[in-house]
Structures are given as structure tokens and as C-alpha cells.
Amino acid sequence: MPHVDFPFLAPDALLRRQEHVNALRKIVADGVLDSEEALRVYETDALTAYRQRPLCVVLPRHVDEVKAVMAYAHHHGLPVVARGAGTSLSGGSLPSADSLLIALTRMNKIVSLNPSARTAVVQAGATNLSISHAARSHGLVYAPDPSSQVACTLGGNIAMNAGGAHCFKYGVTSNHILGLTVVLADGTEQTFGGETWAQEGYDWLGLLVGSEGQLGLVVEATVRLVPQAEGARPMLLGFPSAATAGACVSAIVAEGIVPVAIEYMDKPCIYACEAFAKAGYPLDVEALLLVEVEGSEAEINERLAHIARVGHAMGATSVRISQSEAETTAIWKGRKSAYSAMSALGDYICMDGVIPTPKLPEALEGVSRICRDYGLKVANVFHAGDGNLHPLILYNASQEGELEKAEAAGAAILRLCVELGGCLSGEHGIGLEKRDLMPCQFLPHELDLQRAIKRCFDPAWRLNPHKVFPLEAVE
Amino acid sequence: MKTSLLSLPAVSPEELQERLMARIPTCLRGTGQGARRPSADDVKLAGQDDMVVFYAPEEQVVRVSAAMPVAALSVLLSQHKQHLAFEPSALAGRSLGLVGGMVGMNLSGARRLTHGACRDHVLGLSFLDGRGQLHRAGGRVMKNVTGLDLVKLLTGSRGTLAALLDVTFRTVPQPESSVSLVYKGMSLVNALALMAEALRSPFGVTGAVCAPSSPSCEGYVALRLEGFFADVHARCEALCALLAAGFGSEPPSVWDAETSPAFWQRLADGRAFDVHPNDLVFELHVPVSSLVSVCAELAPKGWRLALTDWGGSRSWLVGPFQDAEDMAGNFRALQSCVRRHHGWARLLHGSDTAIHVWRAATMASSSSCSVLEQRLKRAFDPYGLFPDLMRWV
Numbered sequence: 001m002p003h004v005d006f007p008f009l010a011p012d013a014l015l016r017r018q019e020h021v022n023a024l025r026k027i028v029a030d031g032v033l034d035s036e037e038a039l040r041v042y043e044t045d046a047l048t049a050y051r052q053r054p055l056c057v058v059l060p061r062h063v064d065e066v067k068a069v070m071a072y073a074h075h076h077g078l079p080v081v082a083r084g085a086g087t088s089l090s091g092g093s094l095p096s097a098d099s100l101l102i103a104l105t106r107m108n109k110i111v112s113l114n115p116s117a118r119t120a121v122v123q124a125g126a127t128n129l130s131i132s133h134a135a136r137s138h139g140l141v142y143a144p145d146p147s148s149q150v151a152c153t154l155g156g157n158i159a160m161n162a163g164g165a166h167c168f169k170y171g172v173t174s175n176h177i178l179g180l181t182v183v184l185a186d187g188t189e190q191t192f193g194g195e196t197w198a199q200e201g202y203d204w205l206g207l208l209v210g211s212e213g214q215l216g217l218v219v220e221a222t223v224r225l226v227p228q229a230e231g232a233r234p235m236l237l238g239f240p241s242a243a244t245a246g247a248c249v250s251a252i253v254a255e256g257i258v259p260v261a262i263e264y265m266d267k268p269c270i271y272a273c274e275a276f277a278k279a280g281y282p283l284d285v286e287a288l289l290l291v292e293v294e295g296s297e298a299e300i301n302e303r304l305a306h307i308a309r310v311g312h313a314m315g316a317t318s319v320r321i322s323q324s325e326a327e328t329t330a331i332w333k334g335r336k337s338a339y340s341a342m343s344a345l346g347d348y349i350c351m352d353g354v355i356p357t358p359k360l361p362e363a364l365e366g367v368s369r370i371c372r373d374y375g376l377k378v379a380n381v382f383h384a385g386d387g388n389l390h391p392l393i394l395y396n397a398s399q400e401g402e403l404e405k406a407e408a409a410g411a412a413i414l415r416l417c418v419e420l421g422g423c424l425s426g427e428h429g430i431g432l433e434k435r436d437l438m439p440c441q442f443l444p445h446e447l448d449l450q451r452a453i454k455r456c457f458d459p460a461w462r463l464n465p466h467k468v469f470p471l472e473a474v475e
Numbered sequence: 476m477k478t479s480l481l482s483l484p485a486v487s488p489e490e491l492q493e494r495l496m497a498r499i500p501t502c503l504r505g506t507g508q509g510a511r512r513p514s515a516d517d518v519k520l521a522g523q524d525d526m527v528v529f530y531a532p533e534e535q536v537v538r539v540s541a542a543m544p545v546a547a548l549s550v551l552l553s554q555h556k557q558h559l560a561f562e563p564s565a566l567a568g569r570s571l572g573l574v575g576g577m578v579g580m581n582l583s584g585a586r587r588l589t590h591g592a593c594r595d596h597v598l599g600l601s602f603l604d605g606r607g608q609l610h611r612a613g614g615r616v617m618k619n620v621t622g623l624d625l626v627k628l629l630t631g632s633r634g635t636l637a638a639l640l641d642v643t644f645r646t647v648p649q650p651e652s653s654v655s656l657v658y659k660g661m662s663l664v665n666a667l668a669l670m671a672e673a674l675r676s677p678f679g680v681t682g683a684v685c686a687p688s689s690p691s692c693e694g695y696v697a698l699r700l701e702g703f704f705a706d707v708h709a710r711c712e713a714l715c716a717l718l719a720a721g722f723g724s725e726p727p728s729v730w731d732a733e734t735s736p737a738f739w740q741r742l743a744d745g746r747a748f749d750v751h752p753n754d755l756v757f758e759l760h761v762p763v764s765s766l767v768s769v770c771a772e773l774a775p776k777g778w779r780l781a782l783t784d785w786g787g788s789r790s791w792l793v794g795p796f797q798d799a800e801d802m803a804g805n806f807r808a809l810q811s812c813v814r815r816h817h818g819w820a821r822l823l824h825g826s827d828t829a830i831h832v833w834r835a836a837t838m839a840s841s842s843s844c845s846v847l848e849q850r851l852k853r854a855f856d857p858y859g860l861f862p863d864l865m866r867w868v
Contacts, residue, residue, distance in 0.1 A: 456850035
């Protein structure tokens with residue numbers, strides 16, 4: 001287990017731990033955890049290679065409790081880390097030993113849903129999928145659909161500007177937030193936006209979404225809902241190579257088709273997902289595209305036929321259109337359970353770089369070459385339509401040095417993404433994982449400006465302080 | 476308040492950078508159509524021979540100079556059957572200006588409701604901060620969560636934080652077809668309900684606008700449907716049936732693929748209603764559920780609802796007030812009414828007196844974000860070279 005070196009911001013925090021726990025229990029009566037056993041759940045998120053228990057965990061039920069806890073932390077100079085369901089793949093909610101970890105899972109209600117306005121007010125601890133469940137009876141859905149949507153929370157989605165398979169057509173979290181209620185570093189409550197579709201003043205919503213807990217704690221959001229499509233259907237296209245599959249993605253986009261999703265899987269992933277979901281994935285191809293279109297029956301048929309023609313022209317060796325609801329469910333179950341299915345092959349780290357779609361063949365070749373050079377196996381499953389790669393770098397966790405090798409390979413892949421005109425992260429966020437790669441993408445004065453903006457909200461640098469920005473830059 | 480573009484000094488990006496490094500106050504203007512009065516600090520970005528840095532239709536991305544006219548960009552994209560999904564739109568009574576002005580003001584048209592605003596389609600920006608340092612925010616990819624999102628922050632910041640040099644947009648295919656349903660003779664209450672029902676349907680409604688009846692104009696509700704060519708008429712019929720079931724209104728007129736685009740283009744061109752030189756025009760944003768109450772409160776004072784777009788979420792009010800005292804009282808009443816309904820308003824068109832009086836009314840009601848605004852301003856522009864905070868229009 002690699003050690004995480006978080007500089008102490010509150011050096012006497014551990015000495016005063018019991019005093020802090022007692023005081024916090026007066027604020028959140030039955031919502032403060034401090035036993036070793038209870039804290040173990042919170043010592044890691046989905047970046048499981050790194051573990052650190054926080055000072056204590058607070059589980060507020062109400063915004064007033066969040067404000068009081070934040071005010072307490074402000075008064076005592078304690079770092080604060082927020083957590084939703086702990087599904088962050090970049091270590092976004094990994095705490096330091098001196099930090100309060102505020103878990104918002106008890107604030108999980110759909111406060112209100114307005115079908116006429118196509119909006120919902122939702123607490124930060126509500127799961128992503130619960131919003132669509134609540135909206136479905138009104139013919140509406142909440143569009144951003146990360147793979148972990150059954151568990152991940154809206155607050156976490158907002159922190160990381162989560163995407164998902166269907167964001168190629170519908171956009172990411174930032175495109176669906178109309179209002180936020182945020183508790184700032186000093187414990188004050190601030191509302192940005194609300195029920196209007198344009199905001200007065202600066203785009204605070206745009207700044208806050210994707211800010212990874214650096215600027216404040218989101219406790220509630222007004223989200224926009226979209227009409228459920230008349231229908232949707234996926235198809236599978238199998239290719240003899242990664243390059244031809246990657247080139248086909250560009251070809252589909254170049255035809256002016258806007259599928260609702262274009263997903264890519266390579267052979268190791270296809271095998272793992274088929275074993276898990278029994279979706280009928282072809283096992284004799286090197287790469288698979290899962291393309292889904294939405295609309296009326298006529299439109300779906302036309303678009304799928306068009307995509308099939310493109311696929312054949314680009315060298316697809318198998319083309320299969322879903323023929324039933326059950327088949328559609330199975331096809332998506334395979335894709336959405338890819339990460340779990342891949343676990344059967346061993347330990348892996350999941351990277352999250354983005355490249356311009358025409359660079360897909362080159363990027364995939366680069367990923368293979370880098371992993372080969374490090375003596376590691378890799379599987380790829382990702383959102384090809386928007387160029388968001390997710391190489392799964394397999395390693396043997398029980399062998400010393402393997403994790404470090406995998407991380408080095410991952411860093412090399414992300415640097416390649418930047419060199420190809422992309423960026424370090426498409427939806428997982430920088431967190432801890434990619435913090436030290438930020439200088440690959442930003443010049444020193446560009447990072448300086450971002451840090452200055454953070455200080456506008458968090459002058460004492462206490463909110464999720466060890467993430468996003470390289471440590472040596474923190475004063 | 477218009478500034479002649481020809482009279483402004485033109486600066487290249489390099490000259491602009493030198494100017495800022497020399498700490499010379501700078502207001503980068505587009506075509507000068509905002510309500511802000513001109514000043515000695517105004518400059519414009521010099522056009523280049525080639526305003527297009529790159530355009531990759533197969534990748535759905537274009538990067539252009541902020542000095543490029545929006546109309547020219549639209550023509551370029553249409554040659555590849557693409558467009559900007561947020562529907563670049565002029566302010567009421569104005570005309571489409573430059574890319575930098577459009578992004579600086581986050582100008583977005585009817586399709587904002589379904590396809591997002593300008594800020595949702597900007598992928599990257601090059602800009603100069605108030606120290607004259609060149610930054611690149613975002614990039615050329617749709618998904619980007621690397622660091623803080625300065626692209627969204629700067630879109631709509633009206634030149635108060637940074638000077639935009641070039642913009643990268645996501646481009647998408649133009650819809651194959653467009654038809655519109657037009658209902659006449661509906662009350663505002665029913666019109667809002669009709670638009671809400673249409674926007675909730677799965678039939679590809681991408682525009683919902685209502686003009687109340689007036690002595691000069693028969694009121695109407697226009698609903699635009701866009702999408703797959705073979706479907707659009709069937710969806711039209713399905714939507715009519717849905718709305719008839721709920722509202723029992725007179726059957727609507729149907730504007731076909733020839734007529735429909737022309738109407739929505741007039742809206743995008745800022746010509747959906749007439750704006751006379753002496754008119755006071757405000758843009759109003761309130762929750763749709765509050766619009767009827769807001770209009771009922773303001774109408775006795777002389778305000779007139781000219782048009783409401785975005786299903787009722789964005790509206791234009793026209794006021795007849797001419798003298799300063801009359802304006803002061805009515806502007807305060809407008810501000811108070813709008814704030815009570817959790818909305819906001821901005822002056823789009825008016826005399827120098829109107830600008831002065833509105834400024835005073837706006838400063839009197841300070842924003843709860845004013846401390847953050849001031850800190851943010853200092854972070855970008857420590858020497859105060861760019862125009863002051865946004866509400867000083």
C-alpha cells in the first residue's frame with residue numbers, strides 16, 4: 001500500500017481529536033464517527049490503492065448542521081473533505097489524518113420535482129439514478145449517467161462534473177445544473193442560480209461544477225430534466241483491429257449522425273463483460289463499438305442502417321442490431337458492468353484521459369505501446385464518441401513495485417493524451433491521482449490563476465486541500 | 476447605445492498584451508451594441524486575414540478569432556451542414572455582432588432550453604488576464620474536467636475579467652427539418668401551460684415563444700419542432716393531438732420547412748418585435764411559474780410584455796417612461812418585483828438617462844455574491860484595467 005504524504009495543515013488536530021469529536025457531537029448528535037472500525041469505511045474511495053483515516057467523520061442531516069460543522073472547522077483551522085458515496089476514481093474524497101470528512105449521504109432527498117418546469121431540487125446525497133426514478137413517471141429523466149449511477153451521489157457528480165455513456169448527445173453534469181446551494185469555507189450558505197435558465201452575474205455554477213470540493217460544499221442542486229426519448233436501440237459493430245474501430249468512430253461523427261452513445265471495448269474487456277452479462281458480444285473481434293440512437297421507430301431504423309453502412313465501409317466484420325428490450329438491457333448491462341467484470345481478471349487502475357476523436361487510432365496504439373514497455377496488460381473500455389479513454393491497466397497488487405509501474409504507465413498515457421491535443425481528465429477529475437500531472441497541461445501562470453480563484457473561496461486553503469493542485473505550489 | 480466600430484482603435488493580440496502589461500485601462504468592445512456607454516478605454520480586436528484558426532467538421536470543432544463576425548461563422552459552418560446548437564442570437568433591437576461579444580455576453584437563442592446555452596458549447600478560450608498574461612482555458616475536446624472551469628466562468632463575463640482572443644466551439648449537424656405550430660388567441664396563463672406541455676413531450680420541440688396580444692400584434696404561441704426529416708410531420712400531428720387533448724384549443728397553423736426557419740431567424744436576429752428609438756427594453760428572467768404574477772404587478776405601472784421565450788423563462792418588457800424621476804420609481808419597482816420572484820432583469824435598450832438611472836437602481840440592490848465578485852475580479856485583474864463589475868452596465 002503506497003503511503004500518501006499529506007502535509008499537516010492542523011498540526012495539533014490529532015492531539016485535540018477528542019475535544020473536536022465532543023464538540024461536533026453537540027452539533028450533529030448521532031452523526032459523528034471516530035472509532036477505528038467506523039472510520040475504516042471512509043479511509044478510501046474507489047482509488048483503493050490509497051488509504052488514510054480522517055480525524056473523524058461527520059454525517060449531517062440538514063444544511064444547518066453542515067453550516068455549523070463548517071464554521072467549527074473554520075474556527076479551528078481544520079481541513080475539510082466532502083464525500084458522497086465514495087465512488088471517486090481519482091481519490092477525490094481521500095482524507096488526510098487531520099481533516100474532517102463530511103459525508104453527505106444522509107441528505108439524500110428529492111426535495112421537489114416540477115414536471116411543468118422540467119426541474120428538480122435534489123439534495124447532494126441523493127443517488128444519481130434516484131433522480132431519474134423520481135422523474136420517469138412524468139416522462140422525464142436526468143440525463144448524466146455515469147456507470148456508477150446506482151450508487152454515486154449528485155454531490156459527487158457535481159464535484160467531478162460527471163459524464164457517462166449518454167453525454168455525447170446530452171452533455172455532462174455542468175450542462176444540467178440550474179442552481180446550487182453551497183456552504184462556503186466559513187460556514188455561510190450561498191445560493192447560486194435557481195429556477196431561471198440564465199444567471200445574473202458571473203457563471204458561478206459553471207465554476208463550481210467540477211471544482212472537486214475546492215471551493216465549497218454543495219448541499220443541494222436544482223437540476224434540469226429532459227424528456228424521455230420516444231425510443232432507443234443499440235447496435236454492436238465488431239472490428240478486426242483497434243485502429244479500424246477507432247477510425248469508424250470518426251467516420252460516424254463525420255456523417256452528421258448524432259448517436260446518443262458510442263462506446264468502445266477491446267478484446268479483454270469484451271470477454272470479461274460477456275462472461276459477466278451474457279449479452280451475446282462477439283468473441284471473434286479485436287474491438288467492439290456499442291452505438292445507440294434515439295428517436296421514433298422510423299428514425300432509429302434509418303440511423304442504425306446508416307451506421308451499419310458506415311461500419312461495413314470501415315471494415316466491420318460483425319454488425320448486430322438489438323431486436324428486443326431484453327437484448328438492449330443485456331447489451332448495456334455488459335458495458336455498464338465493465339469495471340466490475342474486469343475485476344475478475346485482477347487488480348487494475350482505471351485511467352481517464354481525453355483525446356480528439358480523429359486521434360483515437362493513434363491514442364490506442366500509444367496506450368498499447370506504453371503498457372507493453374512497462375510489461376503490463378491493458379484493456380480499454382470507454383466513451384469513444386467524445387474521445388474519453390478509460391484504459392484499465394492490469395497489475396499484480398501482491399507483487400511489490402507493480403502498482404508503481406502501473407501508475408507510471410498511466411501517467412505516461414495521460415501525457416500522451418495532452419500531446420495529442422486532449423486533456424488529463426474527461427470525467428473522473430484530477431483528485432489525488434492526477435494532481436502532479438497538472439503542469440503537463442497548464443503553464444505556471446495558468447495554475448497560479450486557478451489557485452488565486454480557489455483562494456477567493458478558500459483563503460486558508462482548507463477545503464480538500466491536497467487535491468487538484470501540485471503540493472509544492474500550495475503556500 | 477451604439478459605438479461606431481470604425482472609430483475604435485484596432486489592436487492586434489500582441490498590441491493588446493503590451494497595452495495590458497503597460498497597465499493601460501482597456502475595454503475590449505465587439506460591435507458596441509451593449510448598453511454600456513462608450514469610453515476612452517474602448518478598443519477593438521483587429522481582424523486577421525484568416526479568422527479561422529482551424530475547423531474540423533469531422534471532429535465537430537471550430538476555433539476562431541474573437542473578432543470574427545458571428546454571421547460569417549454561421550455561413551462557414553452551414554457549408555458543412557453544421558451550426559452552433561445554442562442558436563446565436565442578437566439582443567432585441569440589435570444585430571448579430573462578433574464572436575467575442577457573443578461569448579462575452581453568453582448570447583443564446585431559443586434552442587437554449589433544449590440544447591444548452593452558448594456557455595455549454597464553448598470548449599476552449601484564449602484570453603489575456605489583467606496582467607497581460609496569455610492563458611489557454613479548456614481545449615478542443617467536449618469532456619474536460621482538468622482543473623477549474625474557466626471557460627464557463629469567462630463566458631458571459633462581459634470583458635470584466637479577461638480579454639478574449641479566440642474561441643473554440645463544439646459544432647453539431649444542422650437539424651434535417653424544421654416545422655412550427657402556431658396557436659393564436661391564448662391567454663398568457665394558457666400559453667405558458669401549452670409551452671410547458673410541449674417541451675415535456677418527446678417530439679423534438681426546440682423552441683417555445685409567446686407574444687401576447689396587443690393593439691399592433693395578434694398574440695401567438697409558436698412551437699418549433701426539429702429533427703429527422705421523415706418524422707417531423709408525424710411528430711407535428713402527435714404534438715397537436717397531445718395539446719388538443721389537454722387544452723382543446725383551436726387547431727394551430729403549421730409553418731412548414733419554408734416558413735418556419737424564417738420566423739425563428741427573425742427571433743435570432745433580434746427582430747421578433749419592434750424596438751423604437753425611445754423604447755426602454757428590459758430582458759427579464761423569472762421562474763415560469765412567476766411570469767403571470769410579475770406581469771400583473773407591473774402592467775398597471777405601464778410595463779408591457781413584448782415577448783416571452785424559453786417557454787416563459789426569458790421575457791422582454793417594454794416601458795414607456797421618459798423622464799428620470801418616472802424611470803427611477805419604475806425601475807425600483809421592477810427590481811423589487813423581480814427579486815421577490817427570485818429572478819433578475821437587465822436593461823437592453825434605453826437612453827443615457829435610462830442607463831444612469833438603472834445603474835443607480837442596480838447598485839442599490841447589492842448582490843449576495845458581491846464579496847466573491849470583488850475577489851474574483853482582483854484575481855483576474857489586480858490593477859483594475861478591465862471595466863468594472865458586471866452590473867455597471
